[in-house]
Each structure stands twice: as structure tokens, then as C-alpha cells.
Amino acid sequence: MTDWHPLRPLDDTTSTAWSTYNEEAEKRAKNIPCAAMPSLDHLKMKDFEEVYEPSDDTYLLLDGLQHEITTGTFSNSSSPLIAEIGCGTGVASVFLASQLFQQNQKHNKTDGMPMVIVTDINPKALQVAKATAAGNNAMIPFEAVQCDLVSALLPRLAQSVDALIFNPPYVPTPDDEVGSTGIEASWAGGEKGRRVVDRAIPKMAQILARPRGVAYMITVDDNEPEVLATLFRELGLQMKPLVRRRAHNEFLTLQKITWTKIDSSG
Amino acid sequence: MRLLTHNTLRNNTADAKGKGFPLKITATEIRVEETAPTMEVDRQVAFCKNMLSRLDWPALVQASRDMGIPTLPPVLTDEMAHDTAFLQALYKILMQVHLEQGMLTCPVTGREFPVTNGIPNMLLEEEECEHVKL
Numbered sequence: 299m300t301d302w303h304p305l306r307p308l309d310d311t312t313s314t315a316w317s318t319y320n321e322e323a324e325k326r327a328k329n330i331p332c333a334a335m336p337s338l339d340h341l342k343m344k345d346f347e348e349v350y351e352p353s354d355d356t357y358l359l360l361d362g363l364q365h366e367i368t369t370g371t372f373s374n375s376s377s378p379l380i381a382e383i384g385c386g387t388g389v390a391s392v393f394l395a396s397q398l399f400q401q402n403q404k405h406n407k408t409d410g411m412p413m414v415i416v417t418d419i420n421p422k423a424l425q426v427a428k429a430t431a432a433g434n435n436a437m438i439p440f441e442a443v444q445c446d447l448v449s450a451l452l453p454r455l456a457q458s459v460d461a462l463i464f465n466p467p468y469v470p471t472p473d474d475e476v477g478s479t480g481i482e483a484s485w486a487g488g489e490k491g492r493r494v495v496d497r498a499i500p501k502m503a504q505i506l507a508r509p510r511g512v513a514y515m516i517t518v519d520d521n522e523p524e525v526l527a528t529l530f531r532e533l534g535l536q537m538k539p540l541v542r543r544r545a546h547n548e549f550l551t552l553q554k555i556t557w558t559k560i561d562s563s564g
Numbered sequence: 565m566r567l568l569t570h571n572t573l574r575n576n577t578a579d580a581k582g583k584g585f586p587l588k589i590t591a592t593e594i595r596v597e598e599t600a601p602t603m604e605v606d607r608q609v610a611f612c613k614n615m616l617s618r619l620d621w622p623a624l625v626q627a628s629r630d631m632g633i634p635t636l637p638p639v640l641t642d643e644m645a646h647d648t649a650f651l652q653a654l655y656k657i658l659m660q661v662h663l664e665q666g667m668l669t670c671p672v673t674g675r676e677f678p679v680t681n682g683i684p685n686m687l688l689e690e691e692e693c694e695h696v697k698l
Contacts, residue, residue, distance in 0.1 A: 376610070376614055377610065377611050377614040377615075411607050411610070411611050413568075413611075415569065415572075419687060421680075421683065421685065424683050425681060425683065428681075428682070428683070439566065439568075439659055441565065441566060441568075441569045442682070442683045443565075443569065443573070443683070443684055443686055444683055444684065444685045444686060444687050445686040445687055445688075446687065446688070449576055449686070449688070449693075450572075450573050450574065450576065450684075450686035451572050451573070452574075452576070453574070454571070454572040454573070454574060454585070454620070455572050458618060479687070
């Protein structure tokens with residue numbers, strides 16, 4: 299339709315580059331095996347009235363983490379510190395920690411004991427997450443702190459987290475639905491589903507180890523991931539789609555966030 | 565809550581002015597974990613070696629006293645940092661002593677943070693967080 303083509307700057311957040319990343323992430327998601335869900339046998343149906351029940355976004359997150367483990371992203375971390383913001387049932391961090399633990403056992407590494415710290419504003423979620431950890435691998439140190447994002451852990455844990463997991467409340471809702479400490483907090487994201495995510499980005503940059511730390515965050519297209527990538531870039535971080543899958547009427551993407559390689563100041 | 569975790573927690577309310585650390589522990593219930601038979605000494609020592617540089621030592625000494633463990637030396641020497649027996653004992657203090665029920669109190673403002681079933685509640689009210697620089 300257009301008869302002229304403006305020169306695009308060499309910027310990987312331009313729409314063409316971004317849609318290529320998305321296509322690659324979709325292909326990747328199709329080619330990886332399904333991750334084995336940690337056991338949630340300790341939970342009753344009633345618990346899910348208060349704590350977010352694992353759903354398509356959780357499965358995509360687990361599949362993406364499994365991909366990262368098999369491709370060796372964490373193979374050089376000694377005693378990796380895993381943190382999860384808004385842990386819900388805790389399955390994602392329990393999954394990652396258990397897989398890394400087993401991998402280290404297999405290779406007989408003595409310095410690879412993972413440790414997990416999770417946060418949530420919902421106290422019931424933290425109790426459930428502790429039970430998830432105990433029920434799946436009681437060997438892994440697992441700590442739960444009730445706070446907003448990672449607020450109580452800063453500045454002491456600044457630049458300390460090797461793997462940061464965040465499955466945020468990304469659903470676009472009216473702004474006044476944001477800010478409870480109940481189950482609504484697990485999905486209500488306010489305008490563009492960004493109210494919590496936008497606040498979290500600078501904290502994620504603060505707590506992530508430099509340069510080896512890696513963060514994983516779920517987004518939907520309504521969040522305008524290209525804009526999120528720009529916000530991360532201003533802090534020296536690169537965000538790229540890792541795995542992507544359609545779920546009902548939305549596209550879910552697991553974004554992988556790393557320190558940009560040209561940045562050597564850290 | 566392990567003492568390792570306590571070593572990271574700060575009261576970040578505005579009126580603490582960045583000085584809400586370390587939090588004073590008042591213990592109501594303490595649980596001491598048995599050493600898992602499969603947890604090798606090597607692993608514990610390696611874990612502690614990795615953690616040493618991240619620890620605030622005076623805060624740990626104070627916290628362990630609050631928990632009824634008076635044995636940590638006030639200053640960490642290089643010698644200790646390479647002493648296997650010491651590191652193994654340190655692992656026990658950092659990782660196997662849990663505060664199950666109790667209270668954490670800010671040294672500056674007296675703000676209290678309850679610990680329930682091993683989970684510290686560090687959630688702040690919105691009016692407490694204004695102008696906080698972390």
C-alpha cells in the first residue's frame with residue numbers, strides 16, 4: 299500500500315525486529331518438551347480461592363525455564379540465588395531450584411547448592427509456596443518474605459540475584475482494581491496491565507547480579523512489550539522474547555532479561 | 565525465617581531514613597533443623613564461603629545473640645573464613661536455625677514486623693513509603 303519505505307534505525311525494538319523475535323519465540327515454544335509440573339498435592343481446591351492456580355502462563359514459564367536449564371544458562375553459577383517476585387504457589391522457583399539441584403547432584407558439584415527467596419503480598423501464597431518447596435525438595439533452602447516486589451530485600455540484596463522470576467499481574471483492568479493483597483493482586487494490572495510491571499522494572503535492575511544475572515518475566519501483547527524493552531534498556535538491560543504461545547484470546551510471552559553485553563561498567 | 569534472610573531485611577519506611585538495619589529479633593518460637601544426612605560437609609562449607617562476602621557480620625552476631633546463640637566471634641578473621649569446622653558451624657547458624665514466631669523491631673523507629681509461621685511480614689502502608697530512596 300505504501301509506496302515509500304522510511305529507513306528504520308538499527309534498533310531492535312522496532313516492530314519488524316520485534317515480530318521476528320516473536321516468531322522465533324513461537325517456534326522455540328513448539329520445539330521444546332513440556333516441563334514436569336512440581337507436585338501440588340498438598341493443596342486443596344479451596345486454597346485456589348486465595349492463591350493463583352497455575353495456568354497457561356505458569357506452564358509457559360516452566361517450559362521456558364526448562365529450556366534455559368537444558369541450554370546451560372545456569373551451568374556456571376555456584377550456589378545460585380533464585381528469587382521470585384509474587385510467587386503464588388511457588389511452582390516456578392521450586393521447579394528451577396529442583397532442576398538445578400538435580401543437575402548439580404548428577405555432576406557431583408559441591409558448590410552448586412541453590413537457594414530460593416520468594417516474595418508475595420498475599421500471606422496465604424507464601425504459606426502455600428513454602429509447602430510446595432517442602433513437598434517437592436526439602437533439601438533446597440527456601441525462604442518467604444511478605445513484601446511489595448522486593449522492597450524489604452533492598453539494598454542488602456542489590457546485585458545479588460542470579461535468576462529472577464516474575465509472573466506479574468499483567469491483565470489490563472481498571473486502575474482501582476490494583477493494590478489489594480488478595481487473589482485479585484495476582485492478575486489485576488491496571489492500565490495496559492502495566493501498573494505493577496512498570497514499578498518493578500527498576501527494582502529488578504537493582505537486585506539482579508551483574509553481569510551474570512538473568513530475569514524471566516511473563517507479558518501479554520497488551521502490555522506493549524516493545525515499550526517495556528525500552529524501559530529495561532535505559533537501565534542497561536536487554537529484554538527479548540524467549541518462548542511465546544497463544545492461550546485463549548491472548549498471546550503469552552516469556553521475556554528473558556539480561557545485562558547488555560556492551561555494558562562493562564558493572 | 566533463617567538468619568541468612570534476616571541479614572538481608574531492612575525497614576524501608578521513610579522515617580527510618582535508610583537506617584532501619586539490622587532489625588532486632590524478639591523470638592517466641594525457634595526451630596532448629598536437623599542436619600540432613602545427605603547434605604555433605606563439602607556442600608555446606610562451599611555454600612558459606614560463597615555467602616561470606618555478602619554477609620553483614622555485626623548484624624549476624626547480634627541476630628544470633630537475639631536467638632540465644634552467643635558463640636559467634638565479634639570480628640570475622642581471614643583465618644576463620646578458611647576454617648572448615650568454623651564454616652560448618654556457621655552453616656548451622658545461618659541456615660538451620662529458624663525463627664518461626666516472633667517480632668522484628670526497627671533499631672531507629674521501633675516499627676515492628678511480626679514473623680508468623682516463619683514468614684516475616686515486611687509489608688508497609690502506603691503513607692510509610694513516601695520519598696523512600698533505596
